[in-house]
Amino acid sequence: MTERTFVMVKPDATARGLSGEILARFERRGFNIVGLKKTVMTRAAAEEHYAEHRDKPFFAELVEFITSGPVVMLCVEGEGAIGASRTMMGATNPQDAAPGTIRGDYALDLGQNVIHGSDSPDSAARELGIHFAASELIG
Ligand code: DAT
Numbered sequence: 001m002t003e004r005t006f007v008m009v010k011p012d013a014t015a016r017g018l019s020g021e022i023l024a025r026f027e028r029r030g031f032n033i034v035g036l037k038k039t040v041m042t043r044a045a046a047e048e049h050y051a052e053h054r055d056k057p058f059f060a061e062l063v064e065f066i067t068s069g070p071v072v073m074l075c076v077e078g079e080g081a082i083g084a085s086r087t088m089m090g091a092t093n094p095q096d097a098a099p100g101t102i103r104g105d106y107a108l109d110l111g112q113n114v115i116h117g118s119d120s121p122d123s124a125a126r127e128l129g130i131h132f133a134a135s136e137l138i139g
């Protein structure tokens, strides 16, 4: 099934100049990049984006980090885009992420793990709605 998902290159990765090669992995896989922008997330958007983690002990650190510098936001479209993007990203903790995955190839730190991707169809719709206007998605 053709799906759309929200993928984001996090501030650690943009600072390291990795956004191009991460984007290229999604293009090479065969996905269509229907939305793309570089921005600094507002605190309000970050708190909404990570609302499911509001009560976690790492929430403040998470919001601080994700708003600390530019992110590159993507809307990735294609067959099974939601699950396939998560598989490409690898485990949340880069220490557990397999080589060949994005986190397994580029990250070591749990907090600064290079990339975000929506974890379900509901999350994808919710997160795309937070970060993209319909007019910004070019199919
Ligand atoms: P994912 O990003 O793989 O969907 P998640 O939604 O559980 O993982 O967590 C969101 C982000 O929060 C994750 O990418 C890194 C950070 N995080 C998760 N668990 C953490 C922890 N125990 N300590 C610090 N940061 C954590």
Ligand code: MG
Pocket: 119
């Ligand atoms: Mg998550």
